[in-house]
Amino acid sequence: MSTATEPRKNAPAARAAAGPAGTAGAGAGAGGTRPRKVRGRHERSPLASAGLHGALIAASLVAVFPIVYMVFISLRGRDGWTRPTSAEGGLEISNYAYVLSETEFPRWFANSLLVAAGTTLIGVFVAASTGYAISRMRFPGHKSLMWVLLVTQMFPVAVLIVALYNILGDMGLLDSYIGLVLTYCSVSVPFCAWMMKGYFDTIPHEIDEAGRVDGLTPFGTFYRLILPLAKPGLAVTAFYSFITAWGEVAFARAFLSTDSMLTLSVGLQSFIGQHKAEWGYLTASAVIISIPAGLVFLLVQRNLVAGLTAGGTKG
Amino acid sequence: MKTATADPATAARPARTGLLTRMKRLYDRHWYAWAMVLPVVLVIGVLIAYPLVQGVYLSFTDANELNVAKQLGATEIPATYQFVGLDNYWRVLSGADGEFYPKLLWTVVWTVSCVFFHYTIGLGLALLLNRKLKGRSLYRVLLILPWAVPPFVATYIWRMMYNSESGVFNAMLGKLGIGPVDWLGDTFMQKVAVIGVNVWLGVPFMMVAVLGGLQAISSEQYEAAEMDGASPWQRFRHVTLPGLRPVSATVIMLGTIWTFNMFPIIYLMLGEANALHSEILVTYAYRLAFGSVRDYAGAATYGILILSMLLVFAVFYRRILDRQEAAR
Known part of the structure; x- marks a missing residue:
């Protein structure tokens, strides 16, 4: 080796390291044969x-x-x-x-897909410009906004769930897609803004300056120059917020009650109810759920970590 | 972004100019930044700040399932819960409810052990992967796989494997002549089991993050250390660890927050009725809110307390890091 x-x-x-006895590194492959104290x-x-x-x-x-x-x-x-x-x-x-034809599984799959896609779209669109602004500009309120974004990452489900449950109940949005998407946005919007800030930080400031010199407004710089460059970052952010919504358990479990409205994370539990545990069906569903997510995940994971940690190390 | 960094100039300007003029100037200078952050500020205001305020208010009341406003058919029953001040907090923090301190202790044990294993195993694997070896990318992909599985799916799979009668773990232990272990029934084994699942799920993230950190350390530092005759341990201690500091600080903080708030693993693994002694604060608060008698005020109180603890932790952690940084 x-x-x-x-x-x-x-x-x-x-x-x-070999000192005067070394013969210009020719014996690099010989392992421990050379007389030396420290292994490189x-x-x-x-x-x-x-x-x-x-x-x-x-x-x-x-x-x-x-x-x-x-x-x-x-x-x-x-x-x-x-x-x-x-x-x-x-x-x-x-x-x-059996799972694909005899159970509600396809329906749950579609529900999950819809809710997660809605959350992701809103999250990325709403948060992109904010990520850019907090990455590049210093404005009154910048520091407090950064703080708020950071603090929202620490929110336990328990802190908002009761209030959201009551508010959504008042509005008649419990057990609906919109209600769940709105709930998930409370997690995904700050998260996306935070993560995209990390990506925008990695794009050199000279590009902005070039844009300004060419007479672009800050908005123009953002949409025409930075956003295209940040596409991989956007994709990863979108994917991560998709996956988070896709696997969310607590809100979905509390807010959804009709069988046909359930998302996968809640629906799967009915396979292993109190009377009979159908682990065969559950594992089949699990495989179907995991394959597409897993494949995309392996494609984007390299960028994912950079995004998650970048905001923190610099902020 | 020259205009944006010129703030000190504005601040140093004497207060001769009127307030209105200064506001105008601030607005002219920053309106595009404010416009760009506006959508997020709105969303945070509506979806987070407003419910948060409501949550805080609920924690000062005795709201539960029976006395909140509800709709029964056509008649609307108004809320009858009352403001009780700090009673909820006092009941929880004085230990009168008998739940808070035991659960807090277990939550801390859970968080510390999970993050410890995440980080040490992740660091170990990253160090192994950071060498030149055959099949490195294959190892990397295999080791990352647990992260690619949605956590709720992974939890179900582990729950199946932990099954006391037909689980694969007990089957393998049986072949070794060890009696069946009641993984999901016995309180202590429950705790071991959930930590096991979380470690399995969380190591890949740490590994990839640390690997990124390792690759960012310039090889010149290692070459310099080698030239000075540093042993592998000395190189690890004095080059690798300090070089990893920024990444480590971030991932340990993120990991702590995520683990402290980790809902799905414990909830799905142990169920609601089964885990009275091995639920963490978050799952307990959830059970308060949506259990048999819904105690909204209690759940809100726990939620606020959890958030406060995490905030205090984050502030202290940052401060300690800054102090260490300054001392170096």
Whole structure:
């Protein structure tokens, strides 16, 4: 493994570390054969390599096992879950067929999709210009707005849920899509603004200045220059707020009551009710839910972390 | 943005100019910034500030399911709850309700242990992944997978695996000759079980965040350390950890807040009736609000208390970090 070191970077360091005895880093691959006290960053013994891979393989197994197991159980028929370690009887897709045709699952899926998409659209559209303004401009109220945005990230569900429940009840919006979307916006709008500020921070200020020199107004600079550059950031923000709404449990559980209005996070619970636990159906639904979200997630995750942490490290 | 940074000039101007003129000048200078933040300010005002004020008010009343305003058929029953001042807070904080301090203790244990495991495991894996090795991107994808599963889905899957009769964990333990463990019945095992799920779910975020931080440390620092003959441990202690400080500070703070408020895992894993001794403050407040007799005032009180605790934590955490930064 240690031969994989990058020669260009490694050579000066190895030479320096090896001192006069070193032969210009030619033996970089030899591991521990050279007489030296300190091992460089890019070298390691075969034993260390084995340990490294061992640790990573073990961690990967832990990470992947529940997901593989979920797929396995979903393919084992209705009662396959009662024999958790046996594979006799083979695999079948009857659970999927049942869930898609005989239950409310497609309806819940559509509900979740609608609510999450609505939340995301509103969140991103409302928050984009604010993210830009707090990233670039210093105006009276800037500091307090930053504070408010930060504080809203700390809101526990319990702090707003009772009041929102009563307000929505007064307006007749309980058990409706609009009510739930509005509720989710109380989370997603500040979050999107915060996250997009992080992205706008990474776009060089020179671009703004160029826009100003060319006679664009601040709005023009934002819409014509910065927004197109921030598209990846917008996409990631949208995705993350989508996923948050998609998996929200507390509000959905409290506000939705009609069976056909439920979102997935609440609806799935009815598969494992008090009388009979249908883990076969539940896992099949779980797989269907996870695949699209998971695929997109893996595409965007690199940018996701940057966005989540950028606002905090600079703010 | 030259105009925006020129604030000190405005501030230093003598107060000769009238208030109106100054307002006009402020407006001229900043109106576009204000216009840009207006939508969010409106949304926050309507969707957060207004309910928050109502929540605070409710926490000063004795509102519950029976005495709030409601619509029964055509008749409207007016609210009959009363203002009771600080009674709710006093009852909770004096320990008279018997729930707050035990649940607070468990919430703190839950948060600290989860964040500790998240961070240490995440840091460990990030350090491993930050080396040159075969299959690095494959490992990375595999290790990130738990994050890609929606938390509620993951919670259900773990709940199935923890099942005491037909769960895969007990089946495997049985093969080793260890008797079935009542993962979701026994209070202590419940706590172990939920921490396990949350650690599994939360490590990937920490890992990716720390990995990003590691890659941002310039290799010159390591080369300089190597040239000075620093051992791997010294390099870790004096180059890696300080270099990670900004990222670590942020993710630990985020992680603490998220974990403290983590609703779905505990709620979905243990259910409402099953978890009286292993629910955290948030799920307890939720049960107060939507349980058998809906205690709106109590739930609001708990909500405000949780928020206050997090705010205090955030302020102190930042202050400690700033002080450390200044001392260096």
